[in-house]
Amino acid sequence: MAKCRNCSHQFSWGEAFGSNITGFKDINCENCKAVNHPNSIYKVAVTLLDVGPLLLFGFVPAYIPMALIVSVLLISPFFAKYELR
Secondary structure (H helix, E strand, C coil), rough: CCCCCCCECCHHHHHHHHHHHHHHEEEECCCCCCEEEEEEHHHHHHHHHHHHHHHCCCCCHHHHHHHHHHHHHHHHHHHCCCEEC
């Protein structure tokens, strides 16, 4: 799970998930008030994993790529990387 880069306070799954689905918004640490910004590589990876199934599975039933997108969104907060801004 993601941690604050300043004080190592662990963010909740909900905070990281909320950051992902709202366009990778910054997370403010509750402990030290530092602003943590999602890492560029993390943003690109999650975006490609979300859009990739739509491009690769263009000729399969719609529920398959949608299931992959939902699973990426639900799992991605566990691999989130943040940096101080």
